[in-house]
Amino acid sequence: MSLFTGTASYYRQFRPGIPEDVAEALDQAAPTRTGGPRRLLDVGTGTGLVAEALLGRFNDTIAIDNDADMLAAAESALRPKLPEGTRLSLVESTAEDFVPPAGWKADLVTICRAFHWLDQAAVLSRLDDQIAPDGVVAIFGDSSFWTATSPWKEAVRDVIKSFLGEERRAGSGTFQHHNRPYSEIMEESPFDQVEEARIPVHRTWTTESILGYLYSTSFAAPHLFGVRLPEFETAVKERLTDFSKDDTFPEENEFLIRFGRRSRR
Numbered sequence: 036m037s038l039f040t041g042t043a044s045y046y047r048q049f050r051p052g053i054p055e056d057v058a059e060a061l062d063q064a065a066p067t068r069t070g071g072p073r074r075l076l077d078v079g080t081g082t083g084l085v086a087e088a089l090l091g092r093f094n095d096t097i098a099i100d101n102d103a104d105m106l107a108a109a110e111s112a113l114r115p116k117l118p119e120g121t122r123l124s125l126v127e128s129t130a131e132d133f134v135p136p137a138g139w140k141a142d143l144v145t146i147c148r149a150f151h152w153l154d155q156a157a158v159l160s161r162l163d164d165q166i167a168p169d170g171v172v173a174i175f176g177d178s179s180f181w182t183a184t185s186p187w188k189e190a191v192r193d194v195i196k197s198f199l200g201e202e203r204r205a206g207s208g209t210f211q212h213h214n215r216p217y218s219e220i221m222e223e224s225p226f227d228q229v230e231e232a233r234i235p236v237h238r239t240w241t242t243e244s245i246l247g248y249l250y251s252t253s254f255a256a257p258h259l260f261g262v263r264l265p266e267f268e269t270a271v272k273e274r275l276t277d278f279s280k281d282d283t284f285p286e287e288n289e290f291l292i293r294f295g296r297r298s299r300r
Contacts, residue, residue: 042251043104046082047112049247053088053147056234057175057290062092064294065143066169072122076141076165078130078158079149083109086123087116093143094121101129130158133165140167148176150217159224159295168297172226174217175292177236180245181254185286187278191245194270195255198263217293226295233289240284242275 067073072095077086080098082105089096090113100106106125117123126133130153135141144162146153162172180188218229240248246268249255260267278284 042253042256043082043102043108045247045257046105046251047108049244050082050084050251051177051236051238051248052084054234054236054290055088056236057292058088058092060232060234060292061089061143061145061173064171064173065093066167066171068142074139074141074143074167076135076144078133078144078146079152080109080125081105081149083113083125085145085147087113089145090116090121091118094118096122097124097126097135097139097141099126099128099130099133101127103127130154131161133161135165139165140170141165142167142170144170144172146172146174148179150174150176155217155220156224159221159226163225163297170296172221172295173292174221174295175290177288177290179252180248181252183286183288187275187284188286190274190278191249191271194267194274195249197270198267199255199259221293221295224295225297228296228298230294232292232294234292235287235289238286238288240286241282242272245275245284246271 065073065075073093075086075089075093075096077083077089077096077098080086080100081102083098086096086098086109098106098109100109106127110125113123113125130146141162144166146158159172166172181192183189218231221227221229249271250257257264275282275284
């Protein structure tokens with residue numbers, strides 16, 4: 036069973052997309068190409084949110100994920116929007132096992148909201164053979180509900196814990212994570228020249244979108260609650276009424292992007 040079993044439809048509908056400012060920063064960080072294709076490798080694409088945000092900026096995209104349901108949702112969403120003359124390949128694979136077509140080198144590799152699931156050192160090492168000499172790897176994401184500190188998010192997290200336990204779930208297990216900054220891990224990899232960018236984002240949520248987001252995660256996927264799912268929904272709804280009279284919940288968040296490049300030797 037995948038960590039995200041049963042979440043694909045919620046992921047596509049309720050996960051916040053990639054803001055234009057973030058897409059622009061990714062675009063500007065990657066080398067431009069005039070005499071050939073500009074290539075994007077999106078690792079852990081999920082339902083294709085990053086690939087979608089970068090449509091039209093790259094004309095040859097490979098997006099990989101190990102969840103077939105996620106890729107099916109990405110196919111349905113992205114294929115109709117694909118600009119003429121561009122290629123999109125959706126590949127079912129882990130980052131650790133992925134092998135690109137012979138001679139294919141990415142100008143930009145994106146890993147969004149997924150690096151914590153990977154064998155990080157191994158993936159960065161493998162990417163050394165998959166990225167163009169002047170290419171860039173971008174590891175980025177925004178804060179999840181589990182780590183955010185606004186009062187209404189803390190209240191929602193408390194409800195989750197009351198149903199599933201104090202430890203953050205990751206499918207049938209618990210989430211294991213180190214505290215090392217990603218920049219340090221990147222500095223030990225071939226992409227040891229690291230720059231960071233922070234891009235703020237403001238969102239407004241509703242009870243429906245909060246529940247939909249939770250059901251897209253590995254720590255609150257619907258199957259984790261079993262027959263208590265309706266009870267969980269009721270508890271979240273009741274708790275949220277303490278924080279809004281009009282069913283609007285503001286969020287201040289930010290995307291932290293770490294751009295890694297090879298040292299010039």
